[in-house]
Amino acid sequence: MMLEIRNLHALIEGREILKGLGLTVKPGEVHAIMGPNGSGKSTLASVIAGRENYEVTEGEILFNNENLLELAPEERAQKGIFLAFQYPVEIPGISNATFLKEAVNSIRKAKGEKPMDSKHFLQLMQEKMKLVNIDKTMTQRSVNEGFSGGEKKRNEIFQMAMLDPRLCILDETDSGLDIDALRIVANGVNAMRSKDRSFLVVTHYQRLLDYIVPDFVHVLYEGKIVKSGTKELALELEEKGYDWIKSHETVSQ
Amino acid sequence: MEVSPEIFVEQFKKAGNPLGKIQQEAIESFKKAGIPHVKLEEFRHTNIVPAFAKNFSFEQKEHTYSAESLIKKLPVSSIENTVIIENGELSKVLPTASGIEVVSLNKNTSHQQFEKHFSKYADLKSDSLAALNTAMAKSCILVGIAANQQVEKPLNIVLISSATDQASFIPVRLLFLADKNSSTLVHLFQISASENGETLTSIVTEAFTDENARLEVEYIQQENNKSNTLSNTYVESAANSFFKIHTITLGGVLVRNKLRIRLNGQGSEAYFNGLYLPDDRMHVDNYTNVIHAVPNCTSNQTYRGVISDEAHGVFCGRIVVEQDAQKTQAYQSNKNILVGNHAMVNSKPQLEIYADDVKCTHGATTGRLDSNALFYLRARGINEQRARALLITAFASDVLQQTTDPALHQFLIEQITLKLSVNNLCK
Ligand SMILES: Nc1ncnc2c1ncn2[C@@H]1O[C@H](COP(=O)(O)OP(=O)(O)OP(=O)(O)O)[C@@H](O)[C@H]1O
Ligand SMILES: [Mg+2]
Numbered sequence: 248m249m250l251e252i253r254n255l256h257a258l259i260e261g262r263e264i265l266k267g268l269g270l271t272v273k274p275g276e277v278h279a280i281m282g283p284n285g286s287g288k289s290t291l292a293s294v295i296a297g298r299e300n301y302e303v304t305e306g307e308i309l310f311n312n313e314n315l316l317e318l319a320p321e322e323r324a325q326k327g328i329f330l331a332f333q334y335p336v337e338i339p340g341i342s343n344a345t346f347l348k349e350a351v352n353s354i355r356k357a358k359g360e361k362p363m364d365s366k367h368f369l370q371l372m373q374e375k376m377k378l379v380n381i382d383k384t385m386t387q388r389s390v391n392e393g394f395s396g397g398e399k400k401r402n403e404i405f406q407m408a409m410l411d412p413r414l415c416i417l418d419e420t421d422s423g424l425d426i427d428a429l430r431i432v433a434n435g436v437n438a439m440r441s442k443d444r445s446f447l448v449v450t451h452y453q454r455l456l457d458y459i460v461p462d463f464v465h466v467l468y469e470g471k472i473v474k475s476g477t478k479e480l481a482l483e484l485e486e487k488g489y490d491w492i493k494s495h496e497t498v499s500q
Numbered sequence: 501m502e503v504s505p506e507i508f509v510e511q512f513k514k515a516g517n518p519l520g521k522i523q524q525e526a527i528e529s530f531k532k533a534g535i536p537h538v539k540l541e542e543f544r545h546t547n548i549v550p551a552f553a554k555n556f557s558f559e560q561k562e563h564t565y566s567a568e569s570l571i572k573k574l575p576v577s578s579i580e581n582t583v584i585i586e587n588g589e590l591s592k593v594l595p596t597a598s599g600i601e602v603v604s605l606n607k608n609t610s611h612q613q614f615e616k617h618f619s620k621y622a623d624l625k626s627d628s629l630a631a632l633n634t635a636m637a638k639s640c641i642l643v644g645i646a647a648n649q650q651v652e653k654p655l656n657i658v659l660i661s662s663a664t665d666q667a668s669f670i671p672v673r674l675l676f677l678a679d680k681n682s683s684t685l686v687h688l689f690q691i692s693a694s695e696n697g698e699t700l701t702s703i704v705t706e707a708f709t710d711e712n713a714r715l716e717v718e719y720i721q722q723e724n725n726k727s728n729t730l731s732n733t734y735v736e737s738a739a740n741s742f743f744k745i746h747t748i749t750l751g752g753v754l755v756r757n758k759l760r761i762r763l764n765g766q767g768s769e770a771y772f773n774g775l776y777l778p779d780d781r782m783h784v785d786n787y788t789n790v791i792h793a794v795p796n797c798t799s800n801q802t803y804r805g806v807i808s809d810e811a812h813g814v815f816c817g818r819i820v821v822e823q824d825a826q827k828t829q830a831y832q833s834n835k836n837i838l839v840g841n842h843a844m845v846n847s848k849p850q851l852e853i854y855a856d857d858v859k860c861t862h863g864a865t866t867g868r869l870d871s872n873a874l875f876y877l878r879a880r881g882i883n884e885q886r887a888r889a890l891l892i893t894a895f896a897s898d899v900l901q902q903t904t905d906p907a908l909h910q911f912l913i914e915q916i917t918l919k920l921s922v923n924n925l926c927k
Contacts, residue, residue: 296879300871324881336876340894349890350880357881389894406880 248312249274249414249445250295255306257294264290266470267306272414275442279456279481280449282467283489288449289333291467292418295447296330297323310414324350325357327413331403331420333449338390343402344372346390347409354410375408379435396423404435415439416447421455433458453485466492503552505531508632508669511558518638519673520607522619526634533628545814545846546785551700551728551754554667564664565693567592571658574689575911582656583643586693588672590641599649600684604639613677614642621706621734627758630732633704637673643686645713647679654685654718654905661690661727663697674705678713678741685716685904692724692751699723703731709741711765717745718908721755722915725780728754739765746903749776749784750915760789763797763825774803775899777892777916778811779923785814792825792855799829804899805836806892807843808923817862818850825855832862837869837895839888839925889920 250272257265264287272278282288294301295308297320308315315323338346351371352362363371372386379401391399400420407415417436421429436446436459448459456464456478464481466474466489474480474492484492509531517523535552536543567584576582583602584592590604605614618640622630645651661670678684692699701723709715721729729752735743749755755778761770776784790799805813815834836845849862869891877887893900893916903909 298875319884320875320878321881321883321887324879330879332876332879336870336872338873338876338891338894340897341890346877346880346890349877349882349886353883353886354881410880 248272248309249276251309253307255294255308256304257290258302258304259290259300264470265294268467268471270465270472272445272447274445275440276463277440277446277448277459277461279461279464280447280467281451281464281481281484286467287470288467289418292330292333292416292447292449295416296320296328321353322357324410324412325354329407329410329412329415331400331407331415331417333418333422335391335399335403337392337394339392341390342387343390344386347372347406350406350410371409375405378408378438379404380431381405397425397428400424401428401432404432408435408439413443414445414447416449418449419451421450421452429455430458453481456481468492503535503549505534507556508636512635515636515638518606519634519640523635526624526631529624529631530628530635533631536628542787542816545812546756546783548728548730548754548756551730554698554700556669556700557663557666558669563662565662567658567660570660570691570693574656574658574691575907576656576658576687581653582658584658584660585641585672586660587662587668587670588638590639596655597651597653599646599682600651600655601642601644601646603642605642606639611642613644614640614675617677617706617708618675619706621708621736621762622704622732623734627732629702629730629758630704630734633671633673633702633732636669636671636702637704638671640673640675642675642677644677645679645682645684645715647681649679649682649684651682651684654687654908656687656689659688659690659701659703660693661697661699661701661723662693663699667698667700670699670701672701672703674703676705676707676715678707678709678715680710681712683714686718687905687908688717688719690719690721690723690729692727695724696726697724698726700728701730703729705731705733707733707735707743709735709737709743709768711738712740713738714742715744716904718903718905719745719747720912721747721749722751724751725753725782727752730756732758733760735761735770737761737763737765737768737770740767741765742769744771745773746899747772747774747786748899748912749774749778750919752782752784754783756785756787758787758789760791761799762791762793763799764793766794766796768797770797770799771902772799772801772803773899773902775805775896776813777806777808777919778813779808779919781810783812783814785816787816789818790820790830792819792821792828792830794824795826795828797825797828799831801832802899802902803834804896805834805845806839806895807836807845808839808925810840810842812843813845815845815847815864816850817848819852819860819862821853821855821858821860823854826857828855828858828860830858830860834864835895835898836866837892838866839869839892839923884926885921888925889917892920892925893917
């Protein structure tokens with residue numbers, strides 16, 4: 248199993264956001280997670296990536312059978328977890344290229360590999376830049392600084408391609424993208440799909456799922472997965488809205 | 501231990517006024533004012549008195565080090581264009597570029613420019629440290645750049661301070677004269693001869709930039725952690741001249757840099773940039789004073805501090821715009837990052853504006869490393885210590901990017917990275 252989450256409870260500033268969440272992802276699968284604003288989607292993504300201001304009070308997360316909760320964020324990244332942020336952070340003073348070289352070589356070091364030399368690193372960058380249509384000037388600019396919303400999202404996918412992770416978590420990577428950029432990003436993601444890489448795709452829109460076709464769709468509501476299905480579930484949600492789930496949820500309680 | 505001006509007065513009597521009668525005035529001023537204490541507004545956050553509580557030696561010591569090997573660690577590309585000053589005395593002038601004059605002067609040497617400018621800008625009445633320096637200096641080292649000279653390579657000046665088992669008091673006196681239409685870049689390195697010699701260095705630098713002259717100083721303070729530095733710089737600028745200084749403080753235990761410029765000719769520009777990274781129990785104080793005396797001048801100050809452990813950073817930036825100085829543009833920014841729970845900073849702008857058509861902005865911030873940025877880097881596999889070091893270097897880049905010489909820039913990045921990799925930043 249790539250990822251197993253059992254009965255996950257997490258707090259932020261004393262308030263419980265995740266309330267017994269369970270999810271299982273096999274290698275090669277694409278899972279979409281949908282749900283109303285504030286339901287805990289980004290919280291889930293952050294807890295998997297290891298953000299420290301969340302407190303996990305119950306439950307477990309296993310990644311390739313290893314307990315993730317004991318690991319620092321960088322160790323999780325080194326083991327192949329990648330979070331494409333809903334709100335990518337601007338870091339003035341560090342160029343995209345420098346940042347990526349640090350990241351690539353940190354991950355290589357953790358695996359006991361030699362650092363990549365400049366020549367091979369540049370080659371790798373050039374190859375991956377094409378994937379999401381990033382131009383050279385963007386790699387020379389400070390990380391995300393002054394990038395448009397869409398550029399930031401493309402930059403996340405570019406980083407993902409550079410770091411070659413096993414589990415990719417995309418937190419609303421589609422929001423803020425124009426129609427062409429959406430297609431570019433989706434193509435980039437699809438090009439990375441493989442039998443030993445899995446995806447958790449958080450989105451509000453069924454449209455993305457026309458491009459990145461998921462194996463499963465889950466609805467996250469008030470800190471729990473309340474409904475799971477196949478891609479048709481997304482269509483149903485688009486049509487009926489979350490009220491349908493909410494009433495459903497009350498009935499089942 | 502008691503701290504009194506007396507030991508300096510006694511020493512002064514022995515020396516016999518090598519720089520002339522101005523020294524008599526200076527010692528009187530110093531006697532009257534004494535060693536500045538924390539009750540004075542200018543020294544409110546910086547207690548320099550303990551630095552004086554030493555049983556000082558004033559003698560020149562036997563050299564137990566090799567200046568050449570010390571210099572090898574600096575980004576001094578060739579030993580050309582290099583001047584070595586040991587304990588305040590000019591000890592070596594390697595072939596300098598044409599148009600640059602470096603000489604050690606005293607009352608027995610006759611030098612027209614020296615007589616015209618020496619001790620004309622430092623304010624002995626209001627600055628008792630400048631008075632002390634003037635009284636105690638054995639010589640004045642003049643660096644003159646001839647009119648119309650565009651010096652391509654940086655002039656390296658290396659200040660070496662040394663002490664044996666007894667603490668040393670070291671007066672250093674410098675005078676920079678940039679003649680009309682000249683242009684120079686000076687690298688001023690301040691280093692210790694050994695890891696554990698205890699020193700108190702008093703540096704007074706006076707500089708005059710004549711019309712259309714351009715003088716840039718990159719001042720790297722890298723003394724050992726027992727060294728105290730009290731640096732007082734006074735600059736006077738004529739019309740359309742340009743003065744820029746980077747003060748990069750990487751070492752010492754107590755460092756106070758007072759930097760004053762009087763923009764006294766229309767169209768002149770001043771850039772003061774500073775970067776300080778005190779750690780352990782170090783104290784760094786940058787006190788700047790920009791005086792706009794005439795119209796149409798620009799000043800710009802960018803200071804960045806990273807304060808670790810139990811260190812203390814102080815920035816006080818005083819801008820005075822005199823009544824006649826219309827169309828002044830004066831900017832100032834000071835940002836600090838605190839690393840560790842006991843680090844401290846005091847930052848204070850002080851604006852006195854007596855003209856009405858003035859553009860003046862200032863801003864100061866103090867904070868911690870951005871936790872979002874830190875998580876972002878870590879989420880990409882970069883370990884915490886390294887991520888913090890990267891963010892700190894990025895923060896410092898506001899200042900570092902403005903350094904002119906690529907070799908020096910590279911050296912500074914390396915030194916800062918080295919410093920940060922030794923420090924425990926994960927607190
Ligand atoms: N630092 C914080 N302090 C307090 N509450 C927080 C903090 N971060 C998140 N929350 C709260 O946790 C809840 C879940 O937030 P989360 O970002 O996980 O929602 P989401 O499902 O991703 O929503 P959206 O669709 O709007 O992105 C929200 O009510 C939010 O206000
Ligand atoms: Mg969210």
